[in-house]
Amino acid sequence: MTSNSQKNLEIFRTKNQRVHRNAVSDWIKIVNYEFPNLITESVGSKYHTIRLRQLVDFVIRTGYRDEPDVDEDGKPLLCRTTPVHRANHRKPEIVGDLFKIYNRFDANYADEHGLTHFHVACRNGCDDVVEKFLEFGVDPNILVPRTGDSPLHLALKHEHKKVVELLLRNGASSNSANEEGLYPLHIICKKYDADELLQQFFKMNEDVQQRVQIDVVDKMGRTPLQWAVAHCKPHMVDMLLDRGANLSNFVFPTESHFDERFRHVKVWFHLKLRLASGALIIVEQLEKRGYELHRSELLLIMTLFAKYEMFKKSANGEKLWYDDEGFENKADYFKFACSMKWDKFTEEHGNACVVHLGELMSRKFFLRRALDPFMELVHYRLPILCCEMIIEQLTNQDVYHICLLVDKSLQEEQKSTDTNEKNKNEISAPTHEIKINNPRPARVTGKNHKDSKKSVKTNKIKCNDQRPESGTGENHKNSEKSVTKNEIKCNDQRPVRAKKVPKRLQDYICETL
Structure with a gap:
């Protein structure tokens, strides 16, 4: 290596060291x-x-x-x-x-x-x-x-x-609430698919020996059981009831509560079947535990079928067959809805399948709830056997319309009754006592005055304005014996207005004036 090469190498190393530093x-x-x-x-x-x-x-x-x-x-x-x-x-x-x-x-x-x-x-x-x-x-x-x-x-x-x-x-802590009043149990029951999470949550608390409060309410007054029912989650409902959820104070969710979960979500056809089958299973669960559903609550379940278009309509007189031998109970429908690979269906075929299955699984539910409303609709003029035969020929949608009509009629009747009751109370309200400022006794003269002793009993009324009674002659004299003087009591002690007399007649005025 030449001296120039060594110098260039040293210069390069020096520059690299400087750059590196x-x-x-x-x-x-x-x-x-x-x-x-x-x-x-x-x-x-x-x-x-x-x-x-x-x-x-x-x-x-x-x-x-x-x-x-x-x-x-x-x-x-x-x-x-x-x-x-x-x-x-x-x-x-x-x-x-x-x-x-x-x-x-x-x-x-x-x-x-x-x-x-x-x-x-x-x-x-x-x-x-x-x-x-x-x-x-x-x-x-x-x-x-x-x-x-x-x-x-x-x-x-x-x-x-x-x-x-x-x-x-x-x-x-499993029993602390946030600003909305939601406890951990509310958080789980508000979720769409958290059955496994709820089961593990209960098990974990058992392992650490912590008791979970089941009937806690949020700021809207809703319990975890109400949230589970509103989301149509039968497994959650079953677990909560097994853990001691109280049905004595249970309030069935309203239609708006049912809508909260799916208001901003498109309800696909497979989800419709899950909701419908889940709702019917929950009705059976509540009834088995001793909860008696009101007619309005049962009508709400029917309304969900109408809202999500779960009614099958017959075309050109085609007869609808209600044969569900392929499924033993509603739990099979729910299991089928949860496990089926619905992505293989087109939307048209999927909807047709869901509507058909929904009609089959809900048939018994609609028939059981149709008899009383139908008999009310015909004013009990048909025997029960005839009513049952007619109902069997109706579709689920027909039954829903009958129940809806009867419910509307009952509401109008109740509203009319409440209005009449209100008007009756206003009429029968106690009247106020009326005070007469200057009452005067009735004037009695002549023969009639004489006979008044037997027929007339007068009240004793005291009055500060004691004016002489007008009466003349014999009749007046007898009236003192037959009629007790009225004593009039009056709060209005107003002075008697003086009569105005022209100047030219003032010299002839009687002193009594």
Whole structure:
């Protein structure tokens, strides 16, 4: 190697060392100051999830780990909004990866609303993170100030069973309510498909010997049993009844309560069959446990069939056959609706299948409830046997219309009765006592006055305005014997108005005037 080559090599090495030192310096600066801001801005923006995940993975591979700011005593400052908080609302998919960067479990950071890293971990199902926080002594019942949700509420809302188990084993309460008055049991029963979660929830509480309150009510006055019935979940209803749900104070859900779950969701044909079969099973469950459904409640079940178009119509006089030998009971329909692979059906064929099965499984339900309304409709002028024969020829939709008509008639009759009762009460109300300011006794003269002794009994009335009675002659004299003087009592002591007399006649005025 020549001397010139050696000089060039030394110059190159020197430059590379200088560049390397500058690069290391810049890298340390980026790691310490830029990474947190970069991640925060990326999470808060509309950055694509895949690219954001790549960025977070890159930061993890660099070995960067967040270190909290400390106070004068060297304790971490916990009031701080981190990318973990931001990702909880916008990019929950990367929360688990961010905990590899923000892995100080002795520092449970809280944002300006009081949401902590522990809450975020419970909400997003980060089992290992939740376990480490609990090992560092985090309170398992710490609430989110804005909503009142406990970590158990958050885990149940998103069905993270492992987190639920960790919380319960570390002292989480199953009987605490949030700001809406919802208990953990409400959270489960409001979910669409959480039968297994409810079963495990009861079992976990038994394992830790914690008693779950079954009949708790939320701020709307609804119990978990009402939510389960409104969502047509027969397995949930059965489990709640087995655990001692009280039917003596049970109120059947209203139509609006039934609609709440499916108001903003398109009810596909397979879901219709699940709702219909579930509702019929629940009716049987409640009746077996001693709950007697009112006619209006039974009509509400029929209304669900009409609302979701579960009535089959005969075309061109075609006879409808009600033969359900293929299914032993309604539970078979429900099981079929839950397990069938409905994606193989077109919407047209799926709807036809669901309507046909719905008509079959509900036939006995409609027939059993049709007799009384039909007899009321014909004013009991037909024998029961004839009514039953007529009803058997009706479709489910015909039965529904009869029940609807009779119910409407009863409501109008009740309304008319209430109106008449109200008017009757107004008429028969006690009248107020009327005071007469200046009562005067009736004037009696002549022969009739003489006979008044036998026929007339007068009241004693005292009056401050004691005017002489007008009476002349013999009749007047006799009247003193036959008629007791009336004593008139009067509150109005008004002076007698003086008569006006012309000047030219004043000299002739009698003194009595």
